[in-house]
Amino acid sequence: MVTTDVVVVGSGPAGASMALALARLGVDHIVVTRYETLAAEPRAHITNQRTMEVLRDLGVAHEVEALAAPQHVMGTTTFCTSLAGEELGRVRSWGTDPRSRAAHELASPARTCDMPQNLMEPMLASAAQAQGSRIRFSTEYLSHAVDDDGVTVTVRDRLRGDEYEIRAKYLYGADGGRSRVAEDAGLPMRGEMGVAGSLNIVFRADLSPWVAHRPSVLYWVLQPGSDVGGIGMGLVRMVRPWNEWLIVWGYDAAEGPPELSDEYTRGVVRELVGVDDLEVEIVGSSAWTVNHMAAEHYGSGRVFCGGDAVHRHPPSNGLGSNTSMQDSFNLAWKLAYVLRGWADESLLDSYSDERAPIGRQVVDRANQSIGETGRIFDALGVSGTDDPAVMRQNMARRREPGAEKQRRALREAIAFKAYEFDAHGVELNQRYVSxxxxxxxxxxxxxxxxxxxxxxxxxxxxxxxxxxxxxxxxxxxxxxxxxxxxxxxxxxxxxxxxxxxxxxxxxxxxxxxxxxxxxxxxxxxxxxxxxxxxxxxxxxxxxxxxxxxxxxxxxxxxxxxxxxxxxxxxxxx
The missing domain is CATH 3.40.30.120 (Glutaredoxin)
Incomplete structure (x- = not known):
């Protein structure tokens, strides 16, 4: 039987940051992940000030800053009918507004940046391994059994096909939004899964003619007549400036995702960019669901969970990987102190007491931000009809003399999206009570x-x-x-x-x-x-x-x- 102090299930932002934190604290641990490699898709990307402070503590902030897109290219969030089409408005985001920039500089030594998950995970995992972390790829968590002295984790080697046991003092489940560890531990969940359907389309194309003059990580495209609910709000997200991108597009969750053929995905890309003959290389695509679920407790006995395993929500506000890494940072030192004999096991109860309220806040805030987009639809006059022609006609009225009321409503609706794109208090005002x-x-x-x-x-x-x-x-x-x-x-x-x-x-x-x-x-x-x-x-x-x-x-x-x-x-x- 293999023995260690802590078993970490999952190598995403929560699992990899836990591995690095434990390695720096000198805690013996093993990471198991069912996947052969680390993240291939960019997925999470916004890295806020608090997480950068954590990464400074973990000794890898300079590596992140070298790989990430810097703050000054992140913040001109644009709303438009297509990248090449008509612009509806902009909101300065992620601390790039002059007033917000001052607040950010006063609040922290760190700066927000854009670090795609397919770069963040390998960096964290490599740093962890360099400091003693044992990471086992193609190793699937099957079950665990807890007793008074520890936890026995059963895993399967997916290459050899055999099963074996790992004996540890504690288990940390960082195995994502469908966490088997959280399910086996019986962690109580509140909320709903599968609220809506979304598609990720990763592609390469030179979009600099339409974005370089208004640099941002997010371009929101509103198109009457799209195939989702009569109107589509698609997202064109910068992965690397300005030739690697990710599109988020919706589908009816009740009907299931469409067939993600090259023809379909290339068509969505060209439609949102607004260039019919755009040269596009499709890198990959996947379907996922918008969730609104949080765990009431993050631990049960010797088993704890963090990251998407306990807070499942859309990427609005860019809080997913940030909250996940901060979960791990909170728990790692407590595990180390208990294992060294410096603290009683009761200290570990404070992990759930402190982080579960933050998780609930993040889940609610991210879902609320989606709903607040409706103010833009209302201002444009497109939310009260299913007729694309009427939608276009209502949108066009804002150009006319005498449409001050509509233009004001649109300005205010877009500015209100600061609650999604510049919620500095959500990121830094966390209070622990335990x-x-x-x-x-x-x-x-x-x-x-x-x-x-x-x-x-x-x-x-x-x-x-x-x-x-x-x-x-x-x-x-x-x-x-x-x-x-x-x-x-x-x-x-x-x-x-x-x-x-x-x-x-x-x-x-x-x-x-x-x-x-x-x-x-x-x-x-x-x-x-x-x-x-x-x-x-x-x-x-x-x-x-x-x-x-x-x-x-x-x-x-x-x-x-x-x-x-x-x-x-x-x-x-």
């Missing part, structure tokens, strides 16, 4: 006073929130508070007068102030802490996943005892 966070009444969470927490990120030291970013000065140059935290350890930030806080194997102490290795020349960090009631000698305790664990207004009489008691409360030890 036994691994010590709540206090030191200062109220400022998120309560924000007009729209889905759009606006608020920096705060509130326990459970991600530690705020501020640029500090170190001997090697400026460094972010985000990068000073993490890396498998707790970090306690303090200032002059707080030198008595004790460091340990689990806790790194960072004294920020004049004459110390880390200084605050801009004063941003000091202003933030002072506003939330943390004095120079106080402390901000940050978990290995960058979320605030606890905060202290001032140095206590017994700093060592206070810190030890706080850690015991968090870790359950």
């Amino acid at each position: 036994s691994a966070v010590v709540a206090d009444d030191l200062a109220a969470d400022p998120l309560r006073t924000v007009e729209d927490p889905e759009l606006t990120y608020v920096a705060t030291t509130t326990p459970g929130a991600r530690v705020p970013h501020a640029w500090l000065a170190a001997r090697g140059g400026d460094v972010s508070t985000i990068d000073l935290a993490g890396h498998g350890r707790f970090t306690l930030f303090t200032g002059p007068g707080g030198e008595a806080w004790p460091a340990s194997e689990q806790v790194r102490v960072v004294v920020v102030g004049p004459g110390h290795e880390v200084e605050d020349p801009y004063g941003d960090w000091a202003r933030l802490l002072e506003a939330e009631g943390i004095g120079d000698s106080g402390g901000l305790l940050v978990r290995p996943d960058h979320h605030v664990a606890a905060r202290f207004a001032a140095l206590p009489d017994d700093p060592a005892g206070t810190l030890t008691a706080t850690l015991r409360r968090i870790l359950g030890s």
Whole structure:
């Protein structure tokens, strides 16, 4: 029997990032995946600031930045009748609006980028293997059995055809939207699968004549008379600028997907691009369904799940792979601490407590974003009829003098799509409430006073929130508070007068102030802490996943005892 500490099922964004995180933490593990290779289709692609912060911690951000399309080419999301046809409007997206860009730069040391899944997975898996991860391709998960001491996972080698068992302490199911691990573990699900049908068509064609002047990763095409519900809203997505693309097109889920022949797929491409004789190379195609389902709990005993296994939703808002990798980042350090004997197994309960609410929010937000496209249909006058001629006539009216009301409605409807394409608060305002966070009444969470927490990120030291970013000065140059935290350890930030806080194997102490290795020349960090009631000698305790664990207004009489008691409360030890 093969033995290890953790078995990871699946090598997608959740599984591969878990493998890399465990490898960096020194946790012995085995990854099994039923597939012969990693992702062939680009699928997920938007990589937001929070995920880039995770990737910085995992040591691979530079590799991602070298391969990804940068932020400045991502953001002119365009609505049109075809790429070569009439433009209906644009919305600046993914932090490229000047006001949003400033908010993004203030919020994080990292930048959003576009990293297709067929590049992300191999990069993560290669980095994991280089640091000791054992990845078994063509190895299919069959079942698992849990007992008091561990879990026995039965797998099949799909090349040899034989079955064998892997004995582990814990099992992590990252096996996608039809997860067998989640099903076998009996994780309770809420929602609906197969809400609508969609097709992916990956193709190569030089589309620079129609897109280079308005660079974006997304071009939305609205065509009256299309074969889905009388009107089609197709997506032309940039994979690599400007000659590799992916089209998303709908089909009636009740009738099943059409035959994806080269003739059919090439026809869809030419129709959405709007060029009848466009030279097109079809790379691949596949059918999938829009889902609206989330798990109520992410774990059962020694079995945990993450990624699409527990939150199943459309790609709206670009939250899928981001949420998946953040799931793994949350759980990996907790597994490591339990396996080292630094924490009680009760710490693992906090994974579900913290991530399940985020998963539900993401699933609801992604599906809501699809529905909000209806405002554009309403503004154009195409949602109240099935007649393509009437739709075209209603759309044409916006060009006429006196159609100010329609033009205003269209502008507002397109601008409202910021809730899909620039929801900065959804990405960064996550709050964890669990036994691994010590709540206090030191200062109220400022998120309560924000007009729209889905759009606006608020920096705060509130326990459970991600530690705020501020640029500090170190001997090697400026460094972010985000990068000073993490890396498998707790970090306690303090200032002059707080030198008595004790460091340990689990806790790194960072004294920020004049004459110390880390200084605050801009004063941003000091202003933030002072506003939330943390004095120079106080402390901000940050978990290995960058979320605030606890905060202290001032140095206590017994700093060592206070810190030890706080850690015991968090870790359950």
